[in-house]
Amino acid sequence: MHNLTLLSDAEKNRIELDKQAAYAVWQVKNAKKGYEVFAEIGGNIDDDDEREFFERAVTKYKNKMAVA
Structure with a gap:
C-alpha cells in the first residue's frame, strides 16, 4: 500500500x-463520447510535458482496451 x-x-x-x-x-x-474527448482534455493541459504524458497514457489505454 x-x-x-x-x-x-x-x-x-x-x-x-x-x-x-x-x-x-x-x-x-x-x-459515451467521441474521439474529440482526447483533444478536448489535451487542449486543457497547459504544460507540454504533462500533455505528452496524457497522450502516452491515452495510447496505453487504447491498446489495453482495444480501441482503434
Missing part, C-alpha cells in the same frame, strides 16, 4: 492525468 498524500504535487498530477486518460478511453469504447 502506498500513501498517496506523500507524493509530490507533480506525481499526484500525473496519477490524475493517467486516470483521466483511462476514463476518456473507456468513454470512447463504450460510445
Whole structure:
C-alpha cells in the first residue's frame, strides 16, 4: 500500500492525468463520447510535458482496451 498524500504535487498530477486518460478511453469504447474527448482534455493541459504524458497514457489505454 502506498500513501498517496506523500507524493509530490507533480506525481499526484500525473496519477490524475493517467486516470483521466483511462476514463476518456473507456468513454470512447463504450460510445459515451467521441474521439474529440482526447483533444478536448489535451487542449486543457497547459504544460507540454504533462500533455505528452496524457497522450502516452491515452495510447496505453487504447491498446489495453482495444480501441482503434
